[in-house]
Amino acid sequence: MTILKNKIITRSAAETKKAGFILGKSLRAGDIVALSGELGAGKTTFVKGVAKGLGVRSEKEVASPTFVLIHEYKGKFPVYHLDWYRLPAVEGPDELLAQECFEGAGVTLVEWPERGKDLLPKKRIEVYLSHRAASTPTHRLIRIQFYGKKA
Ligand SMILES: Nc1ncnc2c1ncn2[C@@H]1O[C@H](COP(=O)(O)OP(=O)(O)OP(=O)(O)O)[C@@H](O)[C@H]1O
Ligand SMILES: [Mg+2]
Numbered sequence: 001m002t003i004l005k006n007k008i009i010t011r012s013a014a015e016t017k018k019a020g021f022i023l024g025k026s027l028r029a030g031d032i033v034a035l036s037g038e039l040g041a042g043k044t045t046f047v048k049g050v051a052k053g054l055g056v057r058s059e060k061e062v063a064s065p066t067f068v069l070i071h072e073y074k075g076k077f078p079v080y081h082l083d084w085y086r087l088p089a090v091e092g093p094d095e096l097l098a099q100e101c102f103e104g105a106g107v108t109l110v111e112w113p114e115r116g117k118d119l120l121p122k123k124r125i126e127v128y129l130s131h132r133a134a135s136t137p138t139h140r141l142i143r144i145q146f147y148g149k150k151a
Pocket of ligand 2: 043044045064111
């Protein structure tokens with residue numbers, strides 16, 4: 001893993017988990033993390049590390065909640081894992097659930113946050129993952145940005 005001023009380069013899924021772990025360790029109850037990046041960029045892989053950093057014991061439990069509304073893990077605080085990939089817009093029960101998570105006493109992680117941009121609280125952490133180049137299929141570029149008070 002290479003940590004530069006405003007980006008991290010990882011060279012394996014394990015390194016991406018490690019990067020997530022480091023962020024996870026510094027999170028507090030009420031924090032919201034939005035994870036962007038194309039299919040297979042490594043959002044769920046990063047979330048596995050974040051969950052571990054938050055004290056979630058079983059990594060196997062951590063998977064994309066693509067076909068259900070939410071996955072909830074037990075760590076130092078509750079960890080709410082949302083994935084909005086399949087939603088054209090975040091409305092109705094999905095919106096209510098998200099609001100509950102954001103206001104709750106846990107950490108909320110959202111994959112495909114762009115589906116419901118307007119719902120995201122101003123105070124949030126954004127993580128962007130991308131492939132670096134076709135010639136380096138296991139390399140990822142990760143940028144993390146803090147918005148709002150905690151910045
Ligand atoms: N450096 C890396 N970081 C993260 N994942 C990597 C890396 N190199 C290879 N991979 C592989 O890429 C895949 C990333 O899948 P993952 O489910 O984390 O992506 P995702 O962004 O959550 O996708 P989706 O949008 O479908 O939810 C995994 O199979 C992982 O093993
Ligand atoms: Mg995913």
